[in-house]
Amino acid sequence: xxxxxxxxxxxxxxxxxxxxxxxxxxxxxxxxxxxxxxxxxxxxxxxxxxxxxxxxxxxxxxxxxxxxxxxxxxxxxxxxxxxxxxxxxxxxxxxxxxxxxxxxxxxxxxxxxxxxxxxxxxxxxxxxxxxxxxxxxxxxxxxxxxxxxxxxxxxxxxxxxxxxxxxxxxxxxxxxxxxxxxxxxxxxxxxxxxxxxxxxxxxxxxxxxxxxxxxxxxxxxxxxxxxxxxxxxxxxxxxxxxxxxxxxxxxxxxxxxxxxxxx
Amino acid sequence: xxxxxxxxxxxxxxxxxxxxxxxxxxxxxxxxxxxxxxxxxxxxxxxxxxxxxxxxxxxxxxxxxxxxxxxxxxxxxxxxxxxxxxxxxxxxxxxxxxxxxxxxxxxxxxxxxxxxxxxxxxxxxxxxxxxxxxxxxxxxxxxxxxxxxxxxxxxxxxxxxxxxxxxxxxxxxxxxxxxxxxxxxxxxxxxxxxxxxxxxxxxxxxxxxxxxxxxxxxxxxxxxxxxxxxxxxxxxxxxxxxxxxxxxxxxxxxxxxxxxxxxxxxxxxxxxxxxxxxxxxxxxxxxxxxxxxxxxxxxxxxxxxxxxxxxxxxxxxxxxxxxxxxxxxxxxxxxxxxxxxxxxxxxxxxxxxxxxxxxxxxxxxxxxxxxxxxxxxxxxxxxxxxxxxxxxxxxxxxxxxxxxxxxxxxxxxxxxxxxxxxxxxxxxxxxxxxxxxxxxxx
Numbered sequence: 001x002x003x004x005x006x007x008x009x010x011x012x013x014x015x016x017x018x019x020x021x022x023x024x025x026x027x028x029x030x031x032x033x034x035x036x037x038x039x040x041x042x043x044x045x046x047x048x049x050x051x052x053x054x055x056x057x058x059x060x061x062x063x064x065x066x067x068x069x070x071x072x073x074x075x076x077x078x079x080x081x082x083x084x085x086x087x088x089x090x091x092x093x094x095x096x097x098x099x100x101x102x103x104x105x106x107x108x109x110x111x112x113x114x115x116x117x118x119x120x121x122x123x124x125x126x127x128x129x130x131x132x133x134x135x136x137x138x139x140x141x142x143x144x145x146x147x148x149x150x151x152x153x154x155x156x157x158x159x160x161x162x163x164x165x166x167x168x169x170x171x172x173x174x175x176x177x178x179x180x181x182x183x184x185x186x187x188x189x190x191x192x193x194x195x196x197x198x199x200x201x202x203x204x205x206x207x208x209x210x211x212x213x214x215x216x217x218x219x220x221x222x223x224x225x226x227x228x229x230x231x232x233x234x235x236x237x238x239x240x241x242x243x244x245x246x247x248x249x250x251x252x253x254x255x256x257x258x259x260x261x262x263x
Numbered sequence: 264x265x266x267x268x269x270x271x272x273x274x275x276x277x278x279x280x281x282x283x284x285x286x287x288x289x290x291x292x293x294x295x296x297x298x299x300x301x302x303x304x305x306x307x308x309x310x311x312x313x314x315x316x317x318x319x320x321x322x323x324x325x326x327x328x329x330x331x332x333x334x335x336x337x338x339x340x341x342x343x344x345x346x347x348x349x350x351x352x353x354x355x356x357x358x359x360x361x362x363x364x365x366x367x368x369x370x371x372x373x374x375x376x377x378x379x380x381x382x383x384x385x386x387x388x389x390x391x392x393x394x395x396x397x398x399x400x401x402x403x404x405x406x407x408x409x410x411x412x413x414x415x416x417x418x419x420x421x422x423x424x425x426x427x428x429x430x431x432x433x434x435x436x437x438x439x440x441x442x443x444x445x446x447x448x449x450x451x452x453x454x455x456x457x458x459x460x461x462x463x464x465x466x467x468x469x470x471x472x473x474x475x476x477x478x479x480x481x482x483x484x485x486x487x488x489x490x491x492x493x494x495x496x497x498x499x500x501x502x503x504x505x506x507x508x509x510x511x512x513x514x515x516x517x518x519x520x521x522x523x524x525x526x527x528x529x530x531x532x533x534x535x536x537x538x539x540x541x542x543x544x545x546x547x548x549x550x551x552x553x554x555x556x557x558x559x560x561x562x563x564x565x566x567x568x569x570x571x572x573x574x575x576x577x578x579x580x581x582x583x584x585x586x587x588x589x590x591x592x593x594x595x596x597x598x599x600x601x602x603x604x605x606x607x608x609x610x611x612x613x614x615x616x617x618x619x620x621x622x623x624x625x626x627x628x629x630x631x632x633x634x635x636x637x638x639x640x641x642x643x644x645x646x647x648x649x650x651x652x653x654x655x656x657x658x659x660x661x662x663x664x665x666x667x668x669x670x671x672x673x674x675x676x677x678x679x680x681x682x683x684x685x686x687x688x689x690x691x692x693x694x695x696x697x698x699x700x701x702x703x704x705x
Contacts, residue, residue, distance in 0.1 A: 054611065054699040075615045082613020093608045093702070097273045098266065110613045158613070 001194050002028040002051065002162050007060030009046055020046050021217045024060070028162070028210075033188040033195040035205035038214035045166065047214065048198045052085055052164050053077040065161045082110050086155030086163035086193075088184075090170040092147040094139040094154075100126065101135040104153045111158065118157075125153035128190075129183055145176035152183060162194040169204060181207055267626035270598070271633070277598050281591045281627075282634040285678050288584030289638025293666060293674040294645050295576035301664040302572060306565055314558035315396075316538055317358075319545055321351065321531035322554045340552045343528040347551050351533060354547055356540040359394040362528040363387045366508055371501075372474070374461040377421040382413075382499045384464070386508030392484070395532065401458040402482035408506050412482040413457055415492070416499040421455040452496060458483050462501075466515050475514045478503070584681050587634075591685035595627060599693045606693050607701025616694035623690035624683055631682020635675040642666055642674065 009021040020043045028034050038044035049055045051062055053069045061068050065084050072080060086107075087093075094103045104122035126132040129149040131142075139147055148168060155163045165184065169177035181204060188195050197208060205211045213220040271278050324341030343362070352360045366384040373379075389404035389412060397414075404412060422430070430450070433443050457480050464475035478501075486495045503511065505526060533548070535541050538559070545555040599606070606619060614622075646664050653663070 049699055052611070075617075078610060078613055078615035081611065087611055089608075089702075093604075095266070095605060095608070097270060106609070107612045110609075110615075110618055154612075 001030040001032070001065065002196065003063040004051070005061040005063070007047075007050060007057045007062060009043075009050060009055070010058045019058075019217065021050070021057070024214075024219050026212055026219065028194060028196060030161075030194055031188070031192040032210060033185065033197070033208050034210040034212055035208035036196055036198045036212050036214065037200070037202070037205040039200055041216075042214040043217040044198050044200075044214045048164055048166055048196070051196065052087065053081055082107055082158060084161040086158065086160035088148070088151050088155050088163060088165035088168045090167035092139070092144070092151045092171075094147055094150055096139055098138075099135065100131065100137055100139065100142070100150050103139065103150055104157055107154065107158045121157055122153070125156050126150070128187065129153045143176075144171055145173075145179060148172065148176075148180050149183060152180070152187070156187065156191070156193065160193070162196060165195060165197045167199055168197060169199070169201070177204070266622055267629055270602075270626055271629055274598060277594045278630065278633075280594045281630045281682075282637055284587030284590035285584070285631055285634025285681055286637035286641055288580065288587035288681060289635045289674045289678040290641035290645060291583040292577070292580035292677050293638065293642035293670050294649075294664075295573075295580040296670045296673060297642070297646055297664050297666050298649075299569070299573035299576055300667060300670070302569055306569060314561055316558050316562055317535050317541075318557070319533040319535060319541060319548065320556050321533055321548055322529065322556075323527075324552050324554055343531060343553060345526055347553065348528070348531060350551060351531060351548060354544060356536045356544060358534040358536050359391060361387060361391045361395055361532040361534075362505075362530070363532065364505065364508060364527075364529045366503075366511065369464040369466060369475075369501075371462045371464055372424070373421065373457070374477075376424055377455065378424045378427045379417070379421050379499075380427070382417050382501045384501045384503060384508075384511075386505045387502050389502060389504050392502060394534070396488055398485045398488075400483045400485045402480070405479070405481035406504075408504070408510055409476065409478050410481040410504065410507065411462065411478045412484060412502040413480055414484045414498065414500040414502070415486045415495050416497060417501055418457050418483060419454050419496050420451045420499065421453070421457070422450045426450070464511065464515065468515075473515065475511060478507070478511075581677075584677060588681045588685040591627065591630065591682065592688055595623065595686060595689035596692060599623070599689045599696075602693070603696050603701040606696045607698040610696070610698035611702065619694040619696075620690040623693050624686045627682040627686020627689070628679050629682070631679040631685075632675065634682065635678030638674055638678055639666075639671055 004024050004026055007021060007024040008019065010017050010019040012018070024047060036044050036047065046055070050057050051064075053062075053072065056070055061070055063069075064080075067080070069077060069080060094100075095106065098106065101119065101122050104125060105118040108118040108121065123132060123135060126135055129152050131146055131149050131153075134142060134146060134150075139150070142150065148171075151168075155165075168184070169180050172180060184195060184197070185207065187193055195208075197204065199205055321343065323343045348360060348362055351357060364386040366386060368381040369384050371379045371382055389410070390406070392404055392412060393399075399412075400415070402412075404410070430443070430447055433440070434447065437443060460480050462478045462480060464478070466473050466475065486492050490498075531553075533544065533555075535544055541557050541559060545557065548555040609619065609622075643666055646666055649664055
């Protein structure tokens with residue numbers, strides 16, 4: 001379903017080249033639900049953006065549904081994303097001027113699916129995520145947890161090959177966080193949808209069937225907390241959870257943006 | 264469309280700014296076209312209508328000789344004679360030929376002692392007055408010597424002899440007194456029922472006032488078609504037959520024996536079946552050593568001036584619309600920057616560049632359409648104001664501007680087109696937004 005081959009990525013900061021991902025290789029099978037775990041600055045958001053086709057890696061290949069998305073043009077990537085990739089954002093990212101129902105329908109609008117089909121499918125998904133009664137409301141009228149359920153419903157509407165969830169519980173309280181994780185796990189089981197959940201929280205990762213850990217741009221075996229690749233330099237010591245809790249650390253994507261994408 | 268409409272509703276300030284700009288431009292276009300149409304209609308009705316485009320006026324090339332009765336070969340050649348009249352009547356495309364002869368302005372005294380200072384007396388074939396497009400208000404053309412037909416203007420301006428004398432004396436002594444002129448104008452505009460009355464022309468011969476023979480008013484004409492009654496009032500004419508004209512001349516000019524001579528005319532009014540035959544007929548007439556003139560050149564000149572006026576008015580409208588389009592470009596470009604995150608989300612969800620572009624262009628065209636609708640309301644208000652001004656201040660009778668239905672789609676089309684054109688740059692800019700940067704930055 002999702003396969004990364006020797007993926008590396010660097011950002012350029014003036015004359016300095018900052019390598020943020022080093023020879024990442026892993027595979028996610030269809031119907032799996034994996035956690036991509038790492039502290040701030042570990043490169044997990046960059047890796048997510050690469051897998052979602054929002055950035056191109058400096059080297060390596062990314063296969064989704066058997067196609068190497070690294071070779072795609074921007075427009076081809078847009079078409080590919082709308083068919084094969086679903087997104088769940090940390091800040092929900094619903095369009096404020098559209099109703100809940102219209103927000104869920106939106107990816108199908110881009111696929112030119114007829115109105116009645118869109119509506120039926122969107123209502124079914126809202127039913128599955130438990131907020132069908134809020135279909136006519138606007139995002140501002142919903143709580144954070146409810147908005148995230150809408151976001152989950154929206155990510156599923158195109159029946160994508162894989163759903164990338166970027167810190168989906170990052171803005172939620174503990175009780176709501178559990179609800180959202182439960183909904184995602186239920187959907188994973190009932191619909192056999194592949195989920196890649198990016199998180200820095202061990203509690204969230206612990207609930208997933210499989211965990212991939214990143215540390216300073218290297219893939220780390222969860223049990224070993226060591227680089228998976230033989231040529232990787234030795235990692236600084238320290239507990240992963242402890243570093244994940246360092247809220248003052250700069251987010252890797254922000255540093256990436258400042259540095260400038262060299263891909 | 265739903266997304267575009269949602270943005271329009273949500274971003275009230277941007278919407279209001281864009282709509283105001285575009286509505287002013289649209290209103291300017293509609294007002295410009297309406298003024299142009301009104302001016303065209305006014306000219307057609309009040310000026311070109313009065314020009315009688317289907318007529319050729321034929322005059323002699325030489326006026327000398329005929330009055331004295333000395334018809335030398337050289338002078339005969341340029342005269343308007345009965346022979347030439349018959350030749351012209353025989354030309355194809357000629358509907359009618361009406362000869363006339365000017366006797367000039369004469370002072371008249373009526374049987375009930377009213378006087379008129381000046382009516383232009385013309386000898387015509389009275390039976391052809393209707394052919395010329397005249398309609399009788401009262402009576403008709405009497406076929407007897409001494410019968411006269413007055414036009415509408417000749418029924419105004421009659422005063423009793425004492426009032427006429429008093430006014431003349433007072434004006435001569437106090438010509439700057441506006442009250443006097445006001446009273447004079449009041450008499451000038453006063454319509455008198457002249458039907459059935461008898462008239463006598465008065466003429467100074469030497470130092471003596473000579474009264475002519477009695478004439479009988481047998482018919483009164485209506486205002487000519489296309490003529491404004493306000494102007495028609497000052498066009499005072501009395502039509503008499505050629506026989507009456509000769510009889511009258513004998514009275515007023517006993518020493519002039521031209522009436523015994525061969526009849527000639529001052530003018531022939533030739534009515535033509537179609538405007539396109541005017542010029543060829545004029546060429547034929549000029550071969551008879553006569554002058555032929557028409558009003559087509561005057562019409563063309565007026566039309567050319569009107570077209571220039573319309574082009575200037577439309578240009579002003581388009582210029583305002585261009586200014587409005589700048590406001591839309593600025594507002595929508597700002598809006599694009601403010602909505603980068605939303606655009607980024609849509610791209611992540613699978614919207615390609617074309618779809619983002621279309622969304623912005625639809626938004627701009629909806630703004631244009633709404634601006635156009637508002638512009639129509641503005642146009643009606645502006646035109647109502649202009650009409651009030653024209654009626655109250657400018658005093659141009661007959662000029663009323665109206666927003667015709669055909670101008671509304673033109674205005675809307677201009678507004679939507681401006682919206683679309685103005686939306687192109689913001690749409691391209693929006694479509695180029697880097698999805699990832701947009702999401703992370705905002």
